[in-house]
Amino acid sequence: MTAALAADAEWAQIFTDRRRSLPFRVGICVLAGVTIGAFVDIRLVVLWLGLFLAMQGVEWALGDRVRTRWIGAGVLLITNAVIGAPVLVEIQTFGVWGAVVAIALLAGTLTIGAAGARSSGLAYLMVLIPSAVYLALIPWFAWRQGATGRDVFLMAVNDPLLVMSSFVAWRASARALLGEAAARARAERADEAKSAFVALVGHELRTPISAMLAGVAEAGKARSPAEAAAHLRLIDDAGRMMRTLLNDLLDLSKLEAGRLAVVCEPFDPRRLLAETEAFWAPEARARGLGFEVVGAAALPPALLGDGVRIRQILNNLLSNALKFTTDGAVTLVVTVTPGADTALQLGLTVIDTGPGLTADQAQGLFNPFHQAHAGVARTHGGTGLGLSISRDLARLMAGDLTLATRPGEGCAFTFTSPFAAAPPLEAVDVVARPPAGLRILLADDHEVNRRAFALMLGPVAAELVCVADGEAALRAANDGDFDLILLDLNMPRMGGLEAARLLTARAGGPPILALTASVACEDIAACTAAGMVGFIAKPVEPAELYAAIEAALAA
Template sequence: MGAVRISSDLMEVLAARRSQARFRIGVAVAMLAGFGTTVGWAFAFGWFAVYMGLQFVEHLLLRRGDLSTVASLALLSTNAIVFGAYGAMGPVMDGAWGLACAIALMCGGLLNTALTSQKSLQAFVASAWPFAFFLAAMPFAAIAIGAEVRHAVALAISAVLIVACTAMIWRAAARALIAEGEARARAEAADAAKSAFVAMVSHELRTPISAILAGAVEAGRPEAAGARASNLDLIGSSARMMRTLLDDLLDLSKIEAGKMGVEVTPFDLRRLMLETVRFWAPEARRRDLRFRVEGARQVPAWVEGDPTRVRQVLNNLFSNALKFTDAGSVTLKFTSGPDGQATLSVIDTGPGMDADQLDRLFTPYGQASDSVARTHGGTGLGLNISRELSRLMGGDLAVESAPGQGSAFHLQVRLPAAAPPSVVVDATQDREGLRLLIVDDHEINRRAFTLMLQGACDELAVAQDGIEALEQLATQPFDLVLMDLNMPRMGGMEAVRRLRAEPGPNQATPVIALTASVAPKEVAACMAAGMSGFVMKPVEAKELFAAIEQALTEAPAPVALTA
C-alpha cells in the first residue's frame, strides 16, 4: 500500500482511538450480554470473537504508527462495519423488536462517531457511512418482516433525519473545537508576548536604574567634584527615562480599562508644533538628518483640543522616525481640512515596513521586529497608545509605508479654531516664612521632597501617615500640606476629611495630594475630601512648585462636610 502522508487531524483521531481501546472492549462485552438474546447467542459469540480480533489488529497497527491515510480510513470503516453488522442481525433474528434494537444501536454508533471524530472530516465519513448504510437498509428490513409501506417510508425519513442531524452535530462540534484551538493559540501568543514584554520592560528599567546608581556613586566621590554636574545630569536623564516607561504602562492600563480621557481646551497649535520641533531638532542634527516643516502657513494659531495628548502622539512619532532613520530627512507636515479637521503627518526616509510588520505595528506588547527592542529599546507601546489617544480625540492614526520607501504616519484629529484666552497678569510675589508639612509613608519620598523644597521654605516638617499628620496639624499652623494618599493606619483622603471637619489652626490650610493616578474619578474624590490640588508621582520639581504656587494663590481650600 502506497504510503501517503497522514494528516495531523487524522493522527489525533487515531491516537484518541488508541486511548479508548478499553472503553470499546467494555461496550462490546455489554452488547454481547444485552443483544445476545436478540441476534442469537451463536452469532453473538462469533461476532464478539471477530470484533476482539479486529481490536487486537488495530492495537498492533496503531502502536507501530506507520499507517497510511488509506489504511487508517479502511481500518475505521471496517470497525464501523463489524460493529453495525451486529445490530443489523436484529430484524433478521428477532423481528420487529430486533429492528427497534438495531435502529437504536445505529443511532448510538453515529452519535459516538460524531463526538470522537471532530478533528477530521475524513475520519468522520469513514466511520459514519457504514451506520448510515445500515440505517438506510432498515426500511427494507421492515417490509421484509411484514411492515406496511407507509411505516417503511416513515422509517426511511427518520433515517435521513438521523444522518442529517448527526452531520450537523459533527459540524458544530468541529467548529467549536477549531474556535477553541484558535482562541487557545491566541491566548498562548498573547501570554508569550506579554512575558517577552515584561522581560523587556525589566531590561529597560535596569538601564536607568544602573545609571542612577553609578551617577550617585560618582557624584559622592570627592575626587569627582569636577564631574558632579555631568553625573547629576545623568541621574536626571535616567529618572526621566524611567518616568516615560511608567507613563506608557499607566496609559496602557487606563486605555484597556476604558478610563483614559481627553480634555478640550484652547491652545496655541503653532507654538505646540514649534516647541515639539525644537525639542527634537538637536537629535536630528546629531544624526545628521534634515528636519523639515511643511504647511506651516496653514496652521491656525488657536484651536480647541487636548494639547497634552497631541504633543504626546507627536513625540512618539518623532521618536520612532528619528530612531529608525539613518539618512535623509524627517518631515512634519500640516494639512487642513473642512470643519476643523487637521492632519499632522510625520514622514521619514527610513527603511520602511512590509505588510507583516504593518499588521503588528499597532498591537500592544509587540514591535514591528523582534530585534527592535534589543537594538533601539523602548516598550513597544507608543504607537498603540498613540492610536488609542487619537481615537479618543475623535480622530485616528494611520500609516503608509513600503520597504525601502520610508514611512508616513498621519495623525488625523478635529481641531476647530478657538479664540485666544485673555491674558492673565502674573501676580506672583516672593513668599517668605513658608511652613510646609510633608506627609508620606516612604522615607525616600520624604527625603526627596525635602531636598526639592528646603531652599524655598523656611520650615519643613514631616509625618509618616495621616494620624501623625493630624497630631501636628492640631498644634501648629502650616501654610501648605503635601499629602500622600495611600498610607498605613490612615490614608490621605481620611486625614483631610478629618482636618476639614474639626476646628483648628489648619482647617482651611491648602492640601496638595501626591498620587500615582490622575484619573478623573480619583481627582474628584480628592477635591470632594477637601484638597486644593494634586501632583502626580513621580514628582518633578517644576510641577511641584507650580502646584504649590497655585494652591497658595487661590482661595482657601473648601471644607468637606461629609466623611
C-alpha cells in the same frame, strides 16, 4: 500544506482518544455478543467479535502514529461497519422488536461516534455512512419479517431524524472543541506575550537603573564640579527614561481598559510646535541631521483639544524619526484645511530620510510591543509602545495616525484630527516657584518618597512635617498650623481620601493636594469629592510640584 498537516494532526488525536476509550468499547461489544449469543448461532457471534477485536488491535497499533487522514478514515469506516453488523442479525432473530432494538443501538453508535469525530467532517462521515446504511436497511428487513406498513413507515421516517440528531450533536461537539482550541491558543499567546513583556520591560528598566547606580557611584568620586554635574545629568536622563517607560505602560493599560480620555480645552498650537521644535532641534543637530517645521504660520492662534496628548504624539513620532535616520533631515509639515461644520482639519506629518520599511516590516507596526525587525530593540532600545499609543490617542480625538513608506525612501507618519478654533489665549506669567516660608504637612508611607519630596520642598518650606499615614496626618494637623497639606492616596491604616474628608470637614483648613500615581478620571473625581483642590502625579518633577502648589495656594 499547513491545512493538510493540521488535519493529519487531528486524526492522530482522534485515534489517541479512541485508544483511551478502547476498554469501554470492548466491554460494551463483549456484553452485546454474550447477550445475542444466547439466541443466535454462536459461530456468528464469535466471527463478529473476532473481526471487532481485530480492528481494535489495528487502532491500538496505530495509536497517535496516524500520519494521514485517509488511512485513519479507512480504518474508522471498517470498524464502524463491523460494529453495526449485528443489527441485521437481531432483525432476523427478533423480528419487529429486533428492529426497534437495532435502531436504538445504532442511535447510540451514531451519538458516541459523532462525539469522537472531534471537528473532522471526514471522521464524522466514516461514522455516519455505515450506520446510515444499516438504518436504511432496517425498514426493508422489518417488512420482510412481517412488520405492518405503519411500522415500516415509522421506522423509515425515524431514520433521517436520527441522522439529523447525530449531525447536530457532532456540530455542537466540533464547535466546543474549536472554541476550546481557540481559547487555548489565545491563552498560550497571552502567556508568550506576558513573558516577552516582562523580559522587555526588565531589559528597559535595567538600562536606566544601571545608569543611575553608576552615576551615583561616580558622583562621589568626582574631582571637579563639572565632572559631578555630568554624573548628575546621567542620573537625570536615566530617571526621565524610566518615567517615559512608566507613562507608556500606564497609558497602554488605560487604553486597553477604555479608561483613558482626552480633554477638550483651549491650547496654543503655535506655541506647542515652537516648544517641540526647540526641544528636538538640538538633538537633530547633535546627530548631524537637519530639522525643520513647515507650515506652522497657517495655524490659528488657539484650538480646542488636548494639547498635552498632541505633544505626546509628536514626541513619539519625532523620537522615532531621529532614532532611525542617520543622514539627511527630519521635517514636520503642518497643514490646516476646512473640516465639517466649523471644525478645522489639522494635519501633522513627520517625514524622515531614513531607510524606510518594506510592506512586511510596516505590517503590525502600530501593534503594542511591535518592532519592525528583531534588531531594532537590540540596536535602538524602546518597548515598541509609542506608535500604538499614538494611534489610539489619535483615534480618541476622532482622528487617525497613518504611515506612508517605501524601502530606501524614508517614512512619513501623518496625524490628522478635527479641531474647533478657539479665542486667542491670554498671556500667562510663569511662576518659577511658590513663595518661600511655607508650613507644609506631607503624608506618604514610603520613606524614599518622603526624602525626595523633602529635597524638592526644601527651597519653599520654612517648616516641613513628614508622616507615614493618614492617622498621623490628622494628629499633626491638629497640633500644628499649616499653609498646605500633601496626602498620598494609598497609605496603611488610613488613606489620603479618608484623611482629606476628615480634614476638609473642619472650617478654615489649609488646601490639600493629592499625591498619586494614578490620574484616571475617576481617581481625580474622587480627590475632588474628598475636598482636595488638586493632585500631583508621581513621578513628579520640581517644576510640576511648584506649579501645583502655586495653583492650590491661589485657589
